[in-house]
Amino acid sequence: MGHCVVPEAEAILDREFPVLDKGFIRLVDYMGSDERVVQSARVSYGEGTKSYREDAGLIDYLLRNSHTSPFEQIVLTFHVKLPIFVARQWVRHRTARLNEISGRYSVMKDDFYVPAPDDVSLQSEDNKQGRSAEAMDAKAAEKVRNSFAEGQKAAYAAYTTFVDDGIARELARINLPLSLYTEMYWQIDLHNLFHFLRLRLDAHAQKEIRLYSELMFEITKKVAPRCCESFQRHILGGVHFSSEELTEIKRRLGGDEAKSSLTGKALERFEEKLKQGRQV
Numbered sequence: 001m002g003h004c005v006v007p008e009a010e011a012i013l014d015r016e017f018p019v020l021d022k023g024f025i026r027l028v029d030y031m032g033s034d035e036r037v038v039q040s041a042r043v044s045y046g047e048g049t050k051s052y053r054e055d056a057g058l059i060d061y062l063l064r065n066s067h068t069s070p071f072e073q074i075v076l077t078f079h080v081k082l083p084i085f086v087a088r089q090w091v092r093h094r095t096a097r098l099n100e101i102s103g104r105y106s107v108m109k110d111d112f113y114v115p116a117p118d119d120v121s122l123q124s125e126d127n128k129q130g131r132s133a134e135a136m137d138a139k140a141a142e143k144v145r146n147s148f149a150e151g152q153k154a155a156y157a158a159y160t161t162f163v164d165d166g167i168a169r170e171l172a173r174i175n176l177p178l179s180l181y182t183e184m185y186w187q188i189d190l191h192n193l194f195h196f197l198r199l200r201l202d203a204h205a206q207k208e209i210r211l212y213s214e215l216m217f218e219i220t221k222k223v224a225p226r227c228c229e230s231f232q233r234h235i236l237g238g239v240h241f242s243s244e245e246l247t248e249i250k251r252r253l254g255g256d257e258a259k260s261s262l263t264g265k266a267l268e269r270f271e272e273k274l275k276q277g278r279q280v
């Protein structure tokens with residue numbers, strides 16, 4: 001009992017792990033581990049300590065059956081440096097506590113995100129919210145990158161002039177672009193972190209926030225490896241089926257030759273789900 005100290009988590013505490021061209025994630029602190037989830041679940045069941053194997057089984061049971069509150073007993077605090085457009089998506093997750101650098105108080109640093117050449121893509125034709133998976137012509141991509149960098153340079157030069165001229169920092173900043181890096185301390189419990197990761201590790205999430213999520217998941221595995229394993233198995237690697245889709249699965253398993261009840265887009269979505277199951 002007492003503090004949970006996890007050697008693997010202690011080893012990475014305070015280390016900056018890079019993301020994108022200038023971003024990072026750093027685990028500032030953690031409270032609890034796999035052990036704490038087990039302890040709190042056993043309190044609610046009125047049972048004592050059991051073997052390691054039984055503990056792992058209990059974590060798996062809890063997650064599989066949506067008994068999520070014991071996962072709230074683990075809390076992680078991250079220091080994240082990220083472009084503002086990523087932060088805009090990030091802060092939609094309300095079940096966290098955060099403190100962000102203040103552009104009213106501090107002079108913002110000359111740190112802007114420029115996507116790597118392979119990440120500059122055309123608009124996707126079938127996904128209104130995404131980019132094409134195909135690589136763009138290298139020369140055209142370079143032109144886009146240079147244009148981003150020039151715009152950032154000009155915006156930052158104007159910002160510096162305003163600040164030097166004594167314009168209020170809260171106004172001087174308003175023309176800075178979404179590619180500017182910001183920093184925040186972000187604290188969340190494991191249950192809500194899993195919710196964040198489920199949404200932001202998904203292929204539909206924007207690549208940049210996905211990269212942060214992938215790294216955050218790796219860091220979280222150091223704190224609570226068993227919980228992460230169960231999350232991987234049941235939530236990330238699992239798929240939710242509608243009642244119509246279940247009927248279709250039963251029909252196929254039963255070798256029923258009758259025509260599928262699913263057609264068109266619904267059938268496409270179903271086939272897509274059968275191929276799913278993310279491995280991180």
Ligand SMILES: Cc1cc2nc3c(=O)[nH]c(=O)nc-3n(C[C@H](O)[C@H](O)[C@H](O)COP(=O)(O)OP(=O)(O)OC[C@H]3O[C@@H](n4cnc5c(N)ncnc54)[C@H](O)[C@@H]3O)c2cc1C
Nearest residue numbers: 089092093094095096129192195196199200202204205206
């Ligand atoms: C791929 C993708 C695309 C998106 N596109 C858009 C977009 O185009 N425009 C846009 O505006 N947003 C968009 N979002 C944001 C999305 O709508 C959610 O706001 C975001 O994912 C946070 O999810 P959440 O509310 O479940 O998380 P949290 O805020 O962390 O909440 C977790 C859970 O707590 C409960 N909860 C929290 N607050 C309340 C409340 N006030 N009342 C009731 N229950 C609550 C809910 O059950 C919720 O699921 C997108 C998200 C993703 C992943």
